[in-house]
Amino acid sequence: MAxxxxxxxxxxxxxxxxxxxxxxxxxxVCIEKTCSDEPLNRAAKYFAQLEMHKTKLRNGVLIYVAxxxxxxxxxxxxxxxQVVPDDFWDSTKEDMLSQFKYGNLVEGIVTGIAxxxxxxxxxxPHQAGDTNELSDDIAxxxxx
Numbered sequence: 131m132a133x134x135x136x137x138x139x140x141x142x143x144x145x146x147x148x149x150x151x152x153x154x155x156x157x158x159v160c161i162e163k164t165c166s167d168e169p170l171n172r173a174a175k176y177f178a179q180l181e182m183h184k185t186k187l188r189n190g191v192l193i194y195v196a197x198x199x200x201x202x203x204x205x206x207x208x209x210x211x212q213v214v215p216d217d218f219w220d221s222t223k224e225d226m227l228s229q230f231k232y233g234n235l236v237e238g239i240v241t242g243i244a245x246x247x248x249x250x251x252x253x254x255p256h257q258a259g260d261t262n263e264l265s266d267d268i269a270x271x272x273x274x
Contacts, residue, residue: 133197138236139268142233145240146266149247155189155210155254157246157263158182158237158259162271165196169203172196176271177205185209185263189254191246193226203227203240213253222246 134142146157160176165176173194177183188209195202202217204226222245228239250269 133163133187133270134236134268141236142239142243142268143266144244147252150262150266152186153189153247153250153254154257154258154260154264155191155247155250156182156185157193157243157250158264158266158269159190159243160192160194160269160271163198164194165199165201169194169196169201170205172201173205174205176209177271180264180269182264183207187254188248190264191250193242193246195235195239197235200230202230202248206246209254210250214249218249 142159146159149157156181160173165172173192176194177192178194182192187205188207190207191210192205193202194205204222206214206219222242225245225257226238226242227242
């Protein structure tokens with residue numbers, strides 16, 4: 131069984147595209163079924179694997195979710211981590227968790243995307259000539 135329906139995948143991809151319209155920042159969503167490590171370590175692994183550290187302004191954000199294990203993490207690159215409030219990632223995780231607790235996986239992910247997009251817009255506004263440096267597609271990983 132697929133993790134998301136086609137409609138849910140499109141909703142997540144649209145949320146990424148919408149969030150990125152007003153910023154030079156990049157957001158990716160990474161999904162796997164199980165998490166064999168601490169979620170933040172797993173997110174860091176995929177952050178590197180997806181080459182998110184190669185954005186021009188180092189302003190990539192990865193939302194990682196292990197659906198079966200019910201674990202998740204958010205990781206930002208050096209550029210965004212230098213400017214967001216100290217509690218930003220924790221407050222974003224809490225907002226996502228408030229949806230996850232009720233089984234609203236897609237809504238929780240979309241909430242995280244929107245909050246990350248707001249911060250990226252504030253600190254890394256869209257500029258003329260900006261290009262979409264990373265895919266908006268969901269990265270489905272196999273757990274290796």
